[in-house]
Amino acid sequence: MTEAKYVTVQADIKSKIYQGGYPDLKLPDERSMAENYGVSRSSIKRALNVLVQQGIIFKKRGSGTFVNPLYLKNQAIFQHEGSNLGVSDSFRIDGQAPAIELLDFRVIQATPEQQSALFLNDGDFVYEIKRLRKLNGVPFMIEYGYVPIALLPGLKKGDVTQSIYGYVEKEKHKKVTRSFMTIMAAPSNEEEQTLLKLKPTEPVGIMEGIFFMDDGTPLEYSNMRLHYEYLRYNAFVSLGSE
Amino acid sequence: MTEAKYVTVQADIKSKIYQGGYPDLKLPDERSMAENYGVSRSSIKRALNVLVQQGIIFKKRGSGTFVNPLYLKNQAIFQHEGSNLGVSDSFRIDGQAPAIELLDFRVIQATPEQQSALFLNDGDFVYEIKRLRKLNGVPFMIEYGYVPIALLPGLKKGDVTQSIYGYVEKEKHKKVTRSFMTIMAAPSNEEEQTLLKLKPTEPVGIMEGIFFMDDGTPLEYSNMRLHYEYLRYNAFVSLGSE
DNA sequence: TTTTATAATTGGTACGTTCCAATTGTAAAA
DNA sequence: TTTTACAATTGGAACGTACCAATTATAAAA
Structure with a gap:
């Protein structure tokens, strides 16, 4: 059972964010990301939406996709929900x-x-x-x-x-x-x-x-x-x- | 600015749930819902996923989609569940x-x-x-x-x-x-x-x-x-x- | 120079198709 | 009757297309 693509992509983007891979806090546009990752734009959207849901990034139509600066600055207070199951x-x-x-x-x-x-x-x-x-x-x-x-x-x-x-x-x-x-x-x-x-x-x-x-x-x-x-x-x- | 379809559908399903429109707590399958609402299955999926995220329903591959019984029980005054911010x-x-x-x-x-x-x-x-x-x-x-x-x-x-x-x-x-x-x-x-x-x-x-x-x-x-x-x-x- | 109109960029919505995986139902075989 | 094999059902993943809406960039006009 191999991992879903959007999960892989999502994880990769997240780690790039952690490593400061997007210096100006702006992610590439979805279409070019799709090409770079070799997946469809739909899959990119899905991966990004997971991160949006986690508050790590936010999108703005017409402008682009951005890293939530607060997330980078203070991840301590952003210990988000995924940690709360059992x-x-x-x-x-x-x-x-x-x-x-x-x-x-x-x-x-x-x-x-x-x-x-x-x-x-x-x-x-x-x-x-x-x-x-x-x-x-x-x-x-x-x-x-x-x-x-x-x-x-x-x-x-x-x-x-x-x-x-x-x-x-x-x-x-x-x-x-x-x-x-x-x-x-x-x-x-x-x-x-x-x-x-x-x-x-x-x-x-x-x-x-x-x-x-x-x-x-x-x-x-x-x-x-x-x-x-x-x-x-x-x-x-x-x-x-x- | 008219409302997005998946939002409309999502709201309709939610109100049906509240009104007990699914007596056995089981929703119809996605394909027939798509037909009944006159939208694509993708849109149905999207609407349903919103409700999943809100904890109102859950899906089980191969079996179907079901209402979360706890949600009905906890029909609280304060439903701060993702669709309501302030x-x-x-x-x-x-x-x-x-x-x-x-x-x-x-x-x-x-x-x-x-x-x-x-x-x-x-x-x-x-x-x-x-x-x-x-x-x-x-x-x-x-x-x-x-x-x-x-x-x-x-x-x-x-x-x-x-x-x-x-x-x-x-x-x-x-x-x-x-x-x-x-x-x-x-x-x-x-x-x-x-x-x-x-x-x-x-x-x-x-x-x-x-x-x-x-x-x-x-x-x-x-x-x-x-x-x-x-x-x-x-x-x-x-x-x-x- | 400033303002305004237009084009290009960028994310959003929606569709429909293809294939897959888990489950359930059905029918044949033991 | 029970077991087993197979088919049908049902949700999941992914793709690619088309078109729309908000924003930004560019060029033309004042």
Whole structure:
């Protein structure tokens, strides 16, 4: 399975940007880029649009395509969204993956909400996995995960004290690369205050969503309740429905 | 200037989703949609991809295209999901834009953080605009905006009781179409509790970030503090450069 | 020199076609 | 009935063309 062309081109352009390959912050026009890369203009457009979406470049009709100067100047604040998928993933960036303490692990009937989120039928069962995540010994998140037993029939207690996605990759040879998340905030309840060492006035950040496997199958419905200081979600938003 | 087709189609599909026009959460296949809408399959794909990006639907090759059930559940007031940039737009769902009450308006020296975000130098000045936003008379957000005075030298009190972006469009003929935002949560302080009618245990949601004009110039550094029930951010996240 | 009209450049939208890959449905075979 | 092989369905990638719209560059006119 070879990489899609527009992905290759996009990666190449991005690295050129990093290396200062466009001194005046202006990229060549699309037509000549197409010729140079030996692909169609459509593919160039697609590659560029990915970068636009990431806030790295911007286009202006009639003028050309430009590097976002802020991106070069301060990439630190531009640690953009791609880094935010799973939890162990987004926090592994700072060095070590967080420790996991298993609080509860059982099989229950899927609620209607879980059924629709995970493509299940009435009466289907899911694992309920309740875990506490710690970073350097400090707990920062309570996570409720729900996984259809049909997807991972052999799941054991020992498996869920580590990343589920690692397990899936090893056992099913599928990757977990996509998710739909809703981000919210709410006052903390007593349990959260105890486990996360929060004062009664301190809230939790909530990240709720579905994680998908490579092939589009919903793998997990997750409700993550974070110590509010650990909720930081970065997003580049652009108008024009693209 | 008539609307692009894929935008029209995208809007139509979205409203159909809201109205439950796809009972089994499955959309028709792309080819027949193309025929029904009288557009090419490419245009359908484009429209659908916008919705994928917004986390409203997802596709599965070989199977079809499906509505994200979580999205329907979280039909929130604040749908800041990629098609809505500024506050006035994000909340215009019920028809009317939110009211603005000006709390403070002054000129200050830019902090180091603002300097790097807005491309300013030491000693440069910014407007500080503190506003309270209301929806149907109910305050839901306190907004601190910082705009370089060099960009909008003639800005007056009367201008900031409305959308700044409207002012920019009229005076400078530039559009504000992109932003880079960070989403966080925090306990509420006394002032926020008073203005947003929060209990001491109830938090604020924070959306902080930079708004850009369409020529790439950073226009505003904004810190928005929302009543926690109004913060609902939907996002589609995918790893691997797409 | 300044202004104005025109052309060239550059990205945007849209179409339709070709081929591929993953999944699902169907029918034949065991 | 179960299994297997094959066909149909469905989304993905890529191409190339045509035309449009915003901007910029150029040349002509005042």
